[in-house]
Amino acid sequence: TGLSRPQRILKAVQKNAKKGDPQSVIAAIDHYCRHKEWAMNVGDDKGLILDSVVMEVNPSSALELGTYCGYSTVRIARLLPAGSTLITVEFNPHCAVIARQIIAYAGLQDKVKLMEGPSGDLIPKIKEQFGITSFDFVFLDHWKDRYVPDTKLLEECGLLRKGSVLLADNVICPGAPEYLEYVRNNPRYETRYFPSNLEYTKVEDGLEKSVFLG
Numbered sequence: 001t002g003l004s005r006p007q008r009i010l011k012a013v014q015k016n017a018k019k020g021d022p023q024s025v026i027a028a029i030d031h032y033c034r035h036k037e038w039a040m041n042v043g044d045d046k047g048l049i050l051d052s053v054v055m056e057v058n059p060s061s062a063l064e065l066g067t068y069c070g071y072s073t074v075r076i077a078r079l080l081p082a083g084s085t086l087i088t089v090e091f092n093p094h095c096a097v098i099a100r101q102i103i104a105y106a107g108l109q110d111k112v113k114l115m116e117g118p119s120g121d122l123i124p125k126i127k128e129q130f131g132i133t134s135f136d137f138v139f140l141d142h143w144k145d146r147y148v149p150d151t152k153l154l155e156e157c158g159l160l161r162k163g164s165v166l167l168a169d170n171v172i173c174p175g176a177p178e179y180l181e182y183v184r185n186n187p188r189y190e191t192r193y194f195p196s197n198l199e200y201t202k203v204e205d206g207l208e209k210s211v212f213l214g
């Protein structure tokens with residue numbers, strides 16, 4: 001039945017991007033997904049907000065929940081200072097295979113560690129496996145009904161510290177109402193909504209940035 005959508009995205013990168021050039025990988029995916037076929041990357045509009053928050057935090061340790069094809073993984077990793085690590089967690093093995101190739105094509109494999117499996121199982125293993133004490137930055141982009149349980153899990157595992165920044169995709173579309181309720185009514189978070197649009201469309205969506213106060 002031919003190639004999968006992630007495989008078609010990888011092909012577009014291999015055809016149109018320059019090896020070792022993350023910006024050209026980002027541009028190739030955005031062009032393909034805007035003009036050929038939609039895909040659930042954070043995209044170029046919300047991507048600019050993601051970039052600005054990553055640059056503001058300048059994280060030494062970062063976590064991404066929901067890798068998909070690695071588009072936001074490349075966006076984040078390309079901005080990380082030398083010696084920093086981005087851990088990205090992907091549930092779907094086929095997506096993980098494609099994401100590894102796209103991350104490597106961008107030349108960012110030394111900054112990125114991809115873990116395969118459900119976030120709820122893997123988060124408790126991160127400290128021991130990678131010797132990470134806490135995350136400076138977390139990008140939530142996986143199952144929207146996992147945003148709250150995984151945020152609570154990060155708190156319980158001691159993976160958040162005073163000042164850790166959480167940035168959540170899709171809080172409007174498809175929507176993460178319980179998550180918005182959780183961070184907006186929780187004295188332990190300072191939270192702010194960044195309006196934008198659903199990737200490659202005119203549909204309203206946005207990112208919620210929440211600072212953990214410890």
Ligand SMILES: Nc1ncnc2c1ncn2CCCCCNC(=O)c1cc(-c2ccc(F)cc2)cc(O)c1O
Pocket residue numbers: 040041042065066067068089090091092117118119120141142143144146169170173174198199
């Ligand atoms: N480590 C882990 N643990 C648990 N689940 C895990 C996981 N790793 C992956 N997953 C499983 C996530 C599957 C993808 C999540 N993202 C989404 O579902 C998503 C959907 C849309 C969308 C919007 C409008 C539409 F009409 C249709 C779709 C847009 C987005 O930007 C999205 O991020």
Ligand SMILES: [Mg+2]
Pocket residue numbers: 040041042141169170
């Ligand atoms: Mg998303």
